[in-house]
Amino acid sequence: MDDIRIDAPAGTIDGAFEKPDGEGPWPGVVVVHDLLGLSTDARNITRRFADAGFLAVAPDLYARGGKVRCVQRVMREMLMRRGNAVDDILAARDALTARPDCSGKVGVVGFCLGGGFALLMSPKGFGAAAPFYPSIPPLYDSVVTGGCAIVASYGKRDPLNPGNAGRLRTVLERKGIEHDIKVYANAGHSFANDVPVQPVARIVGFGYDAEATEDAFARTFAFFHKHLAEN
Template sequence: MSALSVPAPDGPIDAVLETPGDAIPSPWPGVVVVHDALGVGRDIRGITSRVASHGYLTLTPDLYSRGGRARCVVRVFRELIAQQGRAVDDLLAARDLLAARPDCTGRVGVIGFCMGGGFALVLAPKDFSASAPFYGLLPRNIDDALRGSCPIVGSYGRRDPTLWKAGPRLDAALTRLDVEHDVKAYPGVGHSFANRLATGNTGNTLLRIVGMGYDYEKSEDAWRRVFTFFDDHLSGGAE
C-alpha cells in the first residue's frame, strides 16, 4: 500500500493506493473506497487491501486531510447531507485520478461505509460504473438524487436503529427509477456489521447492545454480493 496525493479543486488531499499485484495483469478496473466517520484507520486500510486483492486498483482518499477528524467531521457530514461541497469534489477527483492512470481500464466503482456509504449513494449518478453503499444514509429527495444512477449493490442491517428500513426504502426507490440494483437488509445485525472496529471487549459489548458491531457471516455474504456485482459491471465491461 502506497501513500499519494490526490489533486482536488480545493487543494491536494492524502490517499492510500493498493494494486492487485503481479498475479493479475493490468490494466485493472478502479475502485474508490470512502471511509466512515472514523477516517482512514486499520479497518479501512484492511478493506482497501481486500478490494485490491480481488483485482481492483483501489484508492482510499482521506476526507479529513485538511485539519484532521476533529476539525473536519462535521463539515464532511454537512456536505454529505447537502450532496455537494469539498468532500464530494475530493471524491470525484479521486475517481478522475484512477480513471486517468495507464494501469486502470477507465471503469471506476465506489464503495463506502456508514458516512462513506452515504457518499457512495450521492456519487452513484456521477460517472461511476457501480456503487456499493454499506449502511449508507439515504439522500434527501431520494428519487431526484438517484435519478440516472449507475447500478447499486447495497447492504443494510435490519436492526440498525440509525437507518430504520433504509434498505427497503432504497430498494423501492431504485425499482421506481429502473436502476439495476441488489439491495439486501440482513436480519439480526445492525450498523457497521461489515466493519472490524477496534474498541476492546467492553466497547464491542456496548456496540452490540445498541445494534452495532461486526458479524462475520453477514459481512462475508455482503462482500460476495459486492464482488459478484462489481465483476459484472466493472471487470465484465472492461475494455
C-alpha cells in the same frame, strides 16, 4: 500498502492505495471511509478490494484541518450534496482513470458516512456504487436519479436505517436502475467495519458481523466485476 497524493480542487490530499498482483489493466474502486476516517479498518478494506481484482484508492476526507472540524464539515457536505468531500471523491476517481493500469471503469463503495457518499456519487460518472448502511436521509428519489447500478447492504438491527432498504429498493425499481439490495437479519449498523469496542457497539445496534461481512463483500465484488468489466 502505499499512500498516494490526490490532486483535488481544494488542494492535494492523502489517500491509501492498493493494487492487485499481476498485470493490469484493472477496474478501479474508490473506497469512502466511515465516520472514523482513514483508519486501519478502512485501509484493510482497500486491500480487500485489491485482492479481489480492483485498483483501489481511499481518499482521506479529513485531510484538511483537525478531525472534529473535518467530521462536521464532511457530514454537512454530504447533506448538502456538494463541497470539498464530493470533489475529493471525484478527484480520487480521476486519479485512478489517469493510470495506465486502470481499465477506465471505476466503482465507488462507502460505509456509514461513506455509504451516504456512495449513493450521492451514483449519478456522477461511476460504473457501479455499493453503499453499506448509508448514513444519509432516505430522500433516495432525488439522490439516485440518473444513477448507476447499485448494490446495497443493510443490517436489520441498524438503528439508523429502519426500513430504508425497502425504501431504496422501491425507488430503484421505479426508476429502472439495476440493483442488488440485501438486509442481514442478525446484523446492525457498521457490520462490515472491524473497529474497537465491539461488545459495547453491539448493545446499541452497531458492531462487526463476520458472516454478513463476507457475504456482503462477495456480492459487491461480483456486482462490480459485472458492471465494471471492459466492453
